[in-house]
Amino acid sequence: MRFFDAHNHVQAFGSEAALAAAMSAAAAAGVEAMVCCGTSPTDWNQVIAVSLKYKSVIPFFGLHPWYIKEGAPGWLESLGSLLTRFPAGVGEIGLDGGRNAVGALRQETAFVEQLQLAKKLGRPAAVHCVKAWGRLLELVRLVKPCPFMLHSYGGPAEMVPELASLGAYFSFSGALLDPKRDKLRRALLAVPLERLLLETESPEADAPGWRGGPAGITEVAAAAAALLGRPAEEVAELSYNNGREFSGEIALSHYNHD
Ligand SMILES: [Zn+2]
Numbered sequence: 001m002r003f004f005d006a007h008n009h010v011q012a013f014g015s016e017a018a019l020a021a022a023m024s025a026a027a028a029a030g031v032e033a034m035v036c037c038g039t040s041p042t043d044w045n046q047v048i049a050v051s052l053k054y055k056s057v058i059p060f061f062g063l064h065p066w067y068i069k070e071g072a073p074g075w076l077e078s079l080g081s082l083l084t085r086f087p088a089g090v091g092e093i094g095l096d097g098g099r100n101a102v103g104a105l106r107q108e109t110a111f112v113e114q115l116q117l118a119k120k121l122g123r124p125a126a127v128h129c130v131k132a133w134g135r136l137l138e139l140v141r142l143v144k145p146c147p148f149m150l151h152s153y154g155g156p157a158e159m160v161p162e163l164a165s166l167g168a169y170f171s172f173s174g175a176l177l178d179p180k181r182d183k184l185r186r187a188l189l190a191v192p193l194e195r196l197l198l199e200t201e202s203p204e205a206d207a208p209g210w211r212g213g214p215a216g217i218t219e220v221a222a223a224a225a226a227l228l229g230r231p232a233e234e235v236a237e238l239s240y241n242n243g244r245e246f247s248g249e250i251a252l253s254h255y256n257h258d
Contacts, residue, residue, distance in 0.1 A: 004243030091126025
């Protein structure tokens with residue numbers, strides 16, 4: 001089996017040794033590619049470093065809604081020039097109604113500017129959304145970006161069809177294993193199979209008993225497969241192919257070719 005980890009932050013492992021151990025466990029588990037997202041100008045260089053060191057890492061650069069304050073004047077221009085120098089996606093960007101230190105307008109402005117930049121450069125975007133689903137839908141309708149993925153999708157199942165028609169991929173994490181997250185499991189069942197992605201969000205652990213590291217994608221795939229009533233091999237391959245489709249040309253140099 002081969003796997004695509006559609007969202008993580010492996011640049012944030014505490015040490016080189018921890019990162020190396022996680023990456024070799026991932027390679028041994030069959031993780032062939034992963035989307036590694038920066039969160040603010042302060043970690044973009046680390047994302048570049050891991051993507052140069054590990055061929056499986058597809059870099060994404062963005063200003064995360066939690067870190068808008070770290071976007072010093074000129075950050076958007078820096079992001080633009082970084083994206084012209086590296087085959088990379090845009091992310092992690094988004095809206096967070098539950099953790100908003102700068103006010104809705106500034107958060108939305110940064111999100112829209114980055115989505116527009118992704119569209120202008122023809123890059124995929126990795127999007128975070130918490131407690132802002134109605135507004136997200138309005139902004140996506142307005143910008144009509146390139147393919148974008150809603151990481152750790154937590155919106156309602158009812159919104160899936162329209163978001164999919166606007167180009168969304170839907171990514172699910174180890175939170176599928178959380179007994180309290182029934183809404184998440186309902187949403188998973190509503191996602192068109194050609195738009196399904198799986199992720200670890202490592203090194204974070206977002207479910208009880210979850211182990212950090214991209215190798216954990218095997219457990220996410222097993223959980224998703226059980227919920228979908230399909231063989232794990234099929235779900236792993238499907239989400240791998242969807243990951244390739246989502247990341248498009250920027251991923252070409254990051255796969256282990258057979
Ligand atoms: Zn993230």
